[in-house]
Amino acid sequence: MSITLELPPQVETLLRQRAEATGQDIQHIAIAVLTLGLSLNDEDFLAAIDGIQQGLDDFEQGRFSSFEDFIAEQNEKHGLTLEA
Numbered sequence: 001m002s003i004t005l006e007l008p009p010q011v012e013t014l015l016r017q018r019a020e021a022t023g024q025d026i027q028h029i030a031i032a033v034l035t036l037g038l039s040l041n042d043e044d045f046l047a048a049i050d051g052i053q054q055g056l057d058d059f060e061q062g063r064f065s066s067f068e069d070f071i072a073e074q075n076e077k078h079g080l081t082l083e084a
Contacts, residue, residue, distance in 0.1 A: 010056055 007015065015033075019026040040048060058064055065073075068084040075082055 008056070010059065 015026060015029060018024075019029045022029070037045060037048065071082050071084045074080055
């Protein structure tokens with residue numbers, strides 16, 4: 001089956017970045033993301049959608065931190081010694 005979707009630019013960018021980072025075809029990544037999302041129960045699915053939308057809104061508003069900051073926060077929070 002063939003379906004055409006219009007993705008918001010930031011979602012397309014994330015999809016392309018994931019495909020490039022993993023060396024996978026963009027279609028393979030899109031199918032994997034859809035499969036994962038659709039395998040969730042309704043409550044988890046809606047919570048994931050809300051979280052994704054919040055993340056996109058935060059990104060558009062400039063509210064985000066670097067990966068290094070995230071690693072430092074997780075190390076402190078959980079007593080880890082991860083490196084970025």
